[in-house]
Amino acid sequence: MAAVDAAEKRTQAKNAYNAFLAACPSRQLLDRISDRWVVLIMCALAGDGAGNAAGPVSMRYSELSRLIAGVSQKMLTQTLRSLERDGLVTRTVTPTVPVTVDYALTDLGLSLYRTARGLRLWAQDHMDDVRARRDAYDADR
Amino acid sequence: MAAVDAAEKRTQAKNAYNAFLAACPSRQLLDRISDRWVVLIMCALAGDGAGNAAGPVSMRYSELSRLIAGVSQKMLTQTLRSLERDGLVTRTVTPTVPVTVDYALTDLGLSLYRTARGLRLWAQDHMDDVRARRDAYDADR
């Protein structure tokens, strides 16, 4: 009995939220957040889109749509919904005519932004490096 | 003329590698790296998979395949190829019988790992928070 319990504990401690495991819930969460639109929306709502507002901002649906070029309204809505569901953004409806909807980061969303931001910046900062490596690779084929 | 040059300069400075722009090359790079397999492979090759090897490791194809549960050999190969092309990992073939192939992070890959790791850890660390928010959201529908 004691041996079984100990073994169980070890297994649990080892496996608790390990994204390397296919069945782990954190794997699904990783799937969700490693998405281009998620990263860009996070960055937008954190204020990275403005000149340098330096701080989280509240943005309307149409503002997001304009800032994040190329996103279809379907994907934008879909992504925002899942982010809202996961507690990463808030959705505020103001009953003007026509209606006004604002999105903003929650604290949880802000914490994700902190690392998502790195991804976007890395892409921008190392674009030239990657291009060079890519050209070199393609050269000898 | 001077006015035009100044305007051009401002535009270039503002737009140089801005992932918010659909046409920007860094957007495509962002698409590539915000991928579950990329994140997991980076973490694996950085040594996050081992107990705590604390440091980049070299791994064989089959080792990666075993560590990253659920990845199909097609996706693993495909992802590794693109990572190699982009200069993020090296592929070393040792002509034993049967052949041995090792993968390892480059310096560039290591720099990406530094931020990709955050994504995986965030997913693991905040799984419970997200679950709670998700349940709360689903409750009132």
Place this chain on the structure above:
DNA sequence: CGGAATCCTAACCGATACTG
């Protein structure tokens, strides 16, 4: 304005079989 609903196709991706 901020969506929801529908349709449709391109790609992703897994499963399988075969190879050096």
Place this chain on the structure above:
DNA sequence: CAGTATCGGTTAGGATTCCG
């Protein structure tokens, strides 16, 4: 062992139309 090649299903995701 470390792949390549092919096929087929699923789905992401765009375009369009309509609604409160």
